[in-house]
Amino acid sequence: MNRVIIVGQKKTAKIALLRSLFEGVTERSDGDDNSGLILSNVPLSTRYYSCNLDFMVDEYDDSKEWEDWCEEILSVEALELREAINGIIFIFDFSSKSILQDLTKLSKVYDQIEQDFLLRNKDSIQWEGIKLAVGFSRSPVAQQLLDEVYDASLEKGIELVDLSIASQENAYGEATGIRRVKEILETCSWPDVVKLR
Amino acid sequence: MAIKYLIMLSKQGKVRLSKWYTVISQKEKLQLIKELTAIVLNRKAKMCNVLEYKDHKIVYRRYASLFFIAGIDVDDNELLTLEIIHRYVEQMDKAYGNVCELDIIFNFQKAYHILDELLLDGTLQESSKREVLRRVGQQDQYELEDELDTKF
Numbered sequence: 001m002n003r004v005i006i007v008g009q010k011k012t013a014k015i016a017l018l019r020s021l022f023e024g025v026t027e028r029s030d031g032d033d034n035s036g037l038i039l040s041n042v043p044l045s046t047r048y049y050s051c052n053l054d055f056m057v058d059e060y061d062d063s064k065e066w067e068d069w070c071e072e073i074l075s076v077e078a079l080e081l082r083e084a085i086n087g088i089i090f091i092f093d094f095s096s097k098s099i100l101q102d103l104t105k106l107s108k109v110y111d112q113i114e115q116d117f118l119l120r121n122k123d124s125i126q127w128e129g130i131k132l133a134v135g136f137s138r139s140p141v142a143q144q145l146l147d148e149v150y151d152a153s154l155e156k157g158i159e160l161v162d163l164s165i166a167s168q169e170n171a172y173g174e175a176t177g178i179r180r181v182k183e184i185l186e187t188c189s190w191p192d193v194v195k196l197r
Numbered sequence: 198m199a200i201k202y203l204i205m206l207s208k209q210g211k212v213r214l215s216k217w218y219t220v221i222s223q224k225e226k227l228q229l230i231k232e233l234t235a236i237v238l239n240r241k242a243k244m245c246n247v248l249e250y251k252d253h254k255i256v257y258r259r260y261a262s263l264f265f266i267a268g269i270d271v272d273d274n275e276l277l278t279l280e281i282i283h284r285y286v287e288q289m290d291k292a293y294g295n296v297c298e299l300d301i302i303f304n305f306q307k308a309y310h311i312l313d314e315l316l317l318d319g320t321l322q323e324s325s326k327r328e329v330l331r332r333v334g335q336q337d338q339y340e341l342e343d344e345l346d347t348k349f
Contacts, residue, residue: 048303125227126234128211154239159208172242174261183262184209187298 002051002190003084004130007058007069008091013136013163014057017091018042020178021185035059046186051193053185056085063098070105074112082113083120086190087130089181094137094145094164100152103133107156128189131157134181137164159184199319200278201253201268202229203285203312205301208262210234213301214308218319237264247275258282262298285315288329310336 006014015030022042028034037057044053060066072078090106092099110131117127133153141164153160161180168179175183205214212230221229236250237257248255250268256278257266265282269275286296288311293300301308314329316322323329 046299048299125212125230126210131209154241157210157235157238172259172261180262183298187207187209187211187262187302189211189302 001054001084002086002192003054003056004185005056005058005085005088006091007060007088009066009093009096010059010061012059012091012093014059014091017089017134017163017178017181018055018057021182033059044185044190047196049190049193049195051190053190063102066098066102067105070109073109079116082116085113085129087132087188088113089130090133090158092133092135094135094141094149095139099135099149103149103152103156103158106133107158110156110158130184130188131159132161132181132184133158134161134163136162140164199270199273200281200316201270201319203268203282203316204230204233204266205308206234206237206264206266207298208238208264210238213263213298214305214312216309216312216316218316233266237266246279256282258286260286263301281316281321284321284326285312288315288326291326291330292333307333307337 006018008014010033011030013030015026015028015032015034018025018039022044025042026039028037034057039055039057041052042055044051058069060069073082088106088109090102092102096102113129114127117129118124135149146162150160150162161177161184163177165177168175168177170176174180199218201217201219203214203216203218204212207213212234215226215230217226233250233255236248237255240257242259246257249271252271254269254271254273254275255266256269256275257264258279259265265286267278267282269278289296289301289308292307292311293304310333311329314323314332323332
């Protein structure tokens, strides 16, 4: 099974992101209550393999609830869940006042997942799952804020994809935006794939 | 000059290729990769491509979502190392046909083969672009012919 958690504050374009990546994946919208929603068997196919992904969508109201969510997933009871997932995609609005603290809590979750993985797999050097933060904005974002968030996520080893810019390629010819998110999903080492000849 | 190791890292911090031209234990390799991942991925686009690391230097170059990291001695030429990395990327691009990370993940043996034709013991052994591709193509051909033989 290939499982990814998509989590973010309420009304933070989680469903919109999934819809732009996979056509017709769901009738739901970001205005609905999507907490606990599971989108199963979303097809992903590349020239090398095809597979089905399960997206587990979760939401929180505010920073306190995000802290509780992180604590819950870090708990001993959630060990099975941490072992079962292949990545967590965190979606946030650039206008949120607690982005940096939220990213810090997110990095603790990733660190714990990596630690659990390395304890079970002593020969591996790293967890192969997705560590991704996706930022979007309904209004133009100040360059200083962008730089701050980018630096913070770099320090914590989380890749940041900025959906607030329309372009799918940056000045260095690298994929950005939705194109980069798709690339990350395609290059992830999914455990359950059908290899194509 | 000799490259001590060459590591290909994705932006997600995943190791896609690692080639060692110096004898170090597996534990040290893992430690080195872990440290390099933390150092190189933290660097911004406009930062210098050369940095000092322990008793040697790291030269890295970023191509799309991949970082190519080479470890060299303090006395070695960094610009030459950058050129070697670039030559390797060019060769891969020609061999794979517009190479991307997915190609390297699923056809990693070709990436290693091209590297082995290009470098021997960390030193450039074949400077001709055409010759490296010719040898790789020839070996692929032998492999294909072998498969045909077993079928009959």
